Amino acid sequence: MLRTTRESVCLICRSAATSTRTSAGLEKSWIGLGGGTGRRAFATRGDRERRPGPARMVLSDRSQVARPPSTRDDNVRKPRPAVDGPFAAMNRTTANIKFRPPTIVETRSDRPDGGRDRDRDRKSHDKKGNRFKALNMQRSLTSISYGQRSSTKLKIQTVESFDQFDLLPDLKAAVASEALKGMVDVKPTPVQRLAIPALLGQSFGPKPRRKAAPVEVPRRQEFLLAAETGSGKTLAYMTPIVNALKIAEAEDEAVQAYEKRLAEEKVIREGQPLSAWIETFEPHPNTGRPRVVVLVPTAELVDQVAAVAKAFAHVMRFKVRPLSASYSPLKNHRNLFSNLGVDMIVSTPHLLATVAGSDPYILSRVSHLVIDEADSLLDRSFSPETIKIVDRTMPSLRQLVLCSATIPRRLDNFLAERFPDIDRITTPNLHAIPRRVQLGVIDVSKDPYRNNKNLACADAIWTIGKEAADHEMHGADKGDSDVKRIMVFVNERETTQEVAEYLVSKGIDAVALHRDTSAQRQSEALAAFTSNEPMKVSGEDMVAAKAATAAGKRHLANTKVIVATDLASRGIDTLAVRHVVLYDVPHTTIDFIHRLGRAGRMGRRGRGIVLVGRDDRRDIVAEVKQSMFMGQALV
Ligand SMILES: Nc1ncnc2c1ncn2[C@@H]1O[C@H](COP(=O)(O)OP(=O)(O)OP(=O)(O)O)[C@@H](O)[C@H]1O
Numbered sequence: 001m002l003r004t005t006r007e008s009v010c011l012i013c014r015s016a017a018t019s020t021r022t023s024a025g026l027e028k029s030w031i032g033l034g035g036g037t038g039r040r041a042f043a044t045r046g047d048r049e050r051r052p053g054p055a056r057m058v059l060s061d062r063s064q065v066a067r068p069p070s071t072r073d074d075n076v077r078k079p080r081p082a083v084d085g086p087f088a089a090m091n092r093t094t095a096n097i098k099f100r101p102p103t104i105v106e107t108r109s110d111r112p113d114g115g116r117d118r119d120r121d122r123k124s125h126d127k128k129g130n131r132f133k134a135l136n137m138q139r140s141l142t143s144i145s146y147g148q149r150s151s152t153k154l155k156i157q158t159v160e161s162f163d164q165f166d167l168l169p170d171l172k173a174a175v176a177s178e179a180l181k182g183m184v185d186v187k188p189t190p191v192q193r194l195a196i197p198a199l200l201g202q203s204f205g206p207k208p209r210r211k212a213a214p215v216e217v218p219r220r221q222e223f224l225l226a227a228e229t230g231s232g233k234t235l236a237y238m239t240p241i242v243n244a245l246k247i248a249e250a251e252d253e254a255v256q257a258y259e260k261r262l263a264e265e266k267v268i269r270e271g272q273p274l275s276a277w278i279e280t281f282e283p284h285p286n287t288g289r290p291r292v293v294v295l296v297p298t299a300e301l302v303d304q305v306a307a308v309a310k311a312f313a314h315v316m317r318f319k320v321r322p323l324s325a326s327y328s329p330l331k332n333h334r335n336l337f338s339n340l341g342v343d344m345i346v347s348t349p350h351l352l353a354t355v356a357g358s359d360p361y362i363l364s365r366v367s368h369l370v371i372d373e374a375d376s377l378l379d380r381s382f383s384p385e386t387i388k389i390v391d392r393t394m395p396s397l398r399q400l401v402l403c404s405a406t407i408p409r410r411l412d413n414f415l416a417e418r419f420p421d422i423d424r425i426t427t428p429n430l431h432a433i434p435r436r437v438q439l440g441v442i443d444v445s446k447d448p449y450r451n452n453k454n455l456a457c458a459d460a461i462w463t464i465g466k467e468a469a470d471h472e473m474h475g476a477d478k479g480d481s482d483v484k485r486i487m488v489f490v491n492e493r494e495t496t497q498e499v500a501e502y503l504v505s506k507g508i509d510a511v512a513l514h515r516d517t518s519a520q521r522q523s524e525a526l527a528a529f530t531s532n533e534p535m536k537v538s539g540e541d542m543v544a545a546k547a548a549t550a551a552g553k554r555h556l557a558n559t560k561v562i563v564a565t566d567l568a569s570r571g572i573d574t575l576a577v578r579h580v581v582l583y584d585v586p587h588t589t590i591d592f593i594h595r596l597g598r599a600g601r602m603g604r605r606g607r608g609i610v611l612v613g614r615d616d617r618r619d620i621v622a623e624v625k626q627s628m629f630m631g632q633a634l635v
Contacts, residue, residue: 140588141431142412143635149426159193159204162186166202167243170315178311179235181532189602190427191227192236198223198425199240199399222400222419224374227427228434229405229597230573234308234372237401241292241368242312244399245343248367249318254285284341286319288362292344293393294370295386297377299326299348299519300526301571305372306346313344323347323355326519336362349377349385356392366393373571374402375590378411405597406431406590431633433593437600438607439625445614453611454502457583460609461486461508464579465559483535485528485576488563489595491584499583500563507554509541510561513568526568528560532575535560569594575601582610585617589634592624 159165162175165188176186188196197204199221227233249255261282296305306322313320321335321342336342336355345352356362369390371377377386390400402422404411407430415422433439442449444456468484488503488510490496496512503510511525528535541557548555562568563583569591580599586592599606612621627634 140408140590141633141635142407142409144407144426144430144633149428149430159188159197162188162239164204165196165239166200167196167239168246168316171239171243171246171312174312174315175235175239178315179238179308181311189227189232189236190429191225191231191233191425192239194425194427195223195225195233195236196240198423199237199401200243220394220397220400222422223402224407224415224422224424224426225401225403226407226424226430227405228429228432229593230601231427232602233403233405234305237370237372237403238305238308238312241370241399241401242309242316242318244368245292245318246316248291249343252285258282258285283339284319286341286343287339288337288342288359289365290321290342290345290362291365292368292370293352293363293366293389294344294346294372295349295352295377295389296346296372297348297382297570298567299324300522300568301373302326302346302348303523304530304571304573309344309346318343320344320346323351324519325351326522349382349389353385353388356389360392363389363392365396367396367398368401369393369397369399370401370403372403374404375406375408375411376570378402378414379408380410383414406593408590429631429633431589431593431635432631433596433624433628433634434600435628435631436603436605437596437628439596439628440607440609441621441625442609442611444611451613453583453613454499456611457488457499457581458503458506458508460581460611461488461503461559461561462506462556465508465556468558482558483528483537484559484579485535485574486559486561486579486581487529487568487574487577487595487598488561488581488583489569489586490563490565491587493565495583496563496565500561503561503563507548508556508559508561510563513562513564515565515567525562526572526574529562529574529576530572535576566591566594569598572598573601574598575604577601578604578606580606580608582608585610585612585621589624593634 162172165172176183180186196202225233225236227236294305294309296302302322302324306320309320312318319338319341321338321344323332323335323345325348327335332351332355336345371386371390376382400419402415407426415424442456442460444453445451449456449459464484464486468482488499490499493514493516496514500510500512511521513522513525517525537558541555545555545557568574577599580596582592582595586595596606596608599608610621612618624634
């Protein structure tokens with residue numbers, strides 16, 4: 001075997017590292033995860049060639065089928081060109097991993113049995129070995145067979161536009177013009193096609209030949225909306241709920257009488273402000289008594305979801321009041337007891353439970369309760385407060401909507417026990433990380449990192465920045481380049497600060513985000529990541545970069561980095577993010593889905609890079625990567 005030795009230079013510390021290259025052309029320090037468990041999963045192709053037998057992680061029958069014919073001589077295979085950097089391992093199809101061709105990624109309807117044999121996969125795994133052994137052992141997610149997903153309904157509901165929903169005309173117009181900020185030719189996403197008619201009680205199925213007997217609508221309806229991250233779940237529940245809110249308001253005599261008196265008073269006062277009159281004589285009948293409550297886990301999400309609701313409120317004329325720990329108690333009190341009324345509250349469960357604890361009247365008229373990010377809000381830390389609110393609203397509740405990107409087993413058990421008849425609306429791609437998101441793996445135990453994760457992280461970010469700069473050089477004006485927004489996720493709060501400081505010391509614009517970060521700093525940091533607008537490198541940054549270079553230092557001008565814990569991984573709509581670095585291997589597949597879900601939202605492409613250290617679960621990472629490549633649901 002031909003062996004060459006070459007010098008590689010770390011982008012950050014510029015230290016030289018010698019790496020050995022085999023005739024297979026694969027460098028040992030940048031690796032792709034392949035079909036092996038433990039250490040073998042990270043073996044280079046060179047190692048694999050020397051290995052006498054197959055990898056210990058036994059691939060299932062499908063992969064056996066997909067293997068190239070046994071007559072093929074591996075030695076004559078064209079070597080893959082070597083690529084340095086963290087992307088060397090991006091979903092590669094030739095090295096280290098025995099991937100199957102796409103034809104075997106079949107949907108149930110593609111199969112000869114029409115997908116009727118639901119146990120086929122399970123049986124084949126059992127006979128030939130367990131493909132996703134590590135993930136199966138962990139099993140944090142509920143497995144949902146294709147038959148259980150709402151795929152058939154989705155096929156029937158060929159909805160091309162929001163106009164086809166039974167929504168109030170103003171609301172239909174407001175979806176594109178306000179909630180989606182003037183987007184044209186807006187089509188509902190799969191979860192919206194499923195959930196909006198269900199919540200409205202609208203049917204798109206074939207019309208019954210005979211007139212069916214009227215179906216009695218139960219006094220309370222319960223829905224679970226489960227769909228992949230960044231698929232538009234917020235609008236899927238918000239649109240029908242705003243519709244219901246306005247219909248109920250039109251039927252509410254107290255509100256109608258109030259509106260009438262207000263209009264008369266306006267005429268009497270000839271355009272003078274009415275606030276004094278409202279304050280003294282006539283507070284709104286909805287003061288302190290919302291009809292809709294939306295619960296979310298964090299203050300950032302309170303702001304985000306309230307902004308979506310306010311986009312509708314502006315046109316539909318209703319009052320949205322966010323309650324958040326980042327506001328002063330006085331502001332929260334004013335929001336809740338505003339004399340102008342409150343129709344919808346967006347809050348964290350803790351805050352609302354505290355407020356409602358001292359005033360039971362607040363939750364006495366809630367007709368719609370949404371538990372957004374239900375996988376978080378019904379886990380151990382949040383569930384006591386969340387359930388308290390569910391119980392308090394039960395007497396008046398007409399619709400309970402749980403919304404989630406994952407269905408953990410705990411949530412599944414809770415639903416089976418507490419809401420056995422809940423209508424589960426699940427999209428076909430639930431629990432699968434979209435194939436448009438690629439996952440690369442960096443083995444930090446190897447040269448040049450030698451278990452220095454900070455260095456590997458900084459190196460990955462520099463590579464992204466340099467890649468972007470090179471790209472700009474070939475196309476756009478050098479001085480007008482876009483800023484890359486990168487999220488780095490760690491498992492422990494304490495690590496955020498340490499990693500951010502290290503990145504800053506390497507000339508990277510990084511901030512740490514955790515529960516102790518001030519609300520203002522959090523929202524400032526997140527603003528750049530949630531805005532869909534392209535962001536140009538500022539003149540200041542260009543000057544700083546030049547000054548740093550002159551002083552023999554380094555400054556990466558075209559990237560912004562947030563180092564965060566799970567705080568920023570749930571629900572935050574980071575449309576601008578294309579790159580996510582998983583500094584720590586996430587504890588569960590639920591965390592993988594949420595963290596990688598910050599990139600590649602709403603059909604965009606994304607890249608994840610996971611740093612795998614000596615003590616990390618390489619088998620789990622390998623299986624997640626393989627599932628992603630195959631477009632399969634994680635377990
Ligand atoms: N029909 C649509 N067409 C285009 N964009 C849409 C549509 N519906 C929603 N969006 C946009 O998609 C983005 C993601 O939506 P949203 O935050 O509701 O996703 P999500 O499914 O709740 O994600 P997560 O599970 O991470 O919370 C938002 O910026 C939203 O404005």
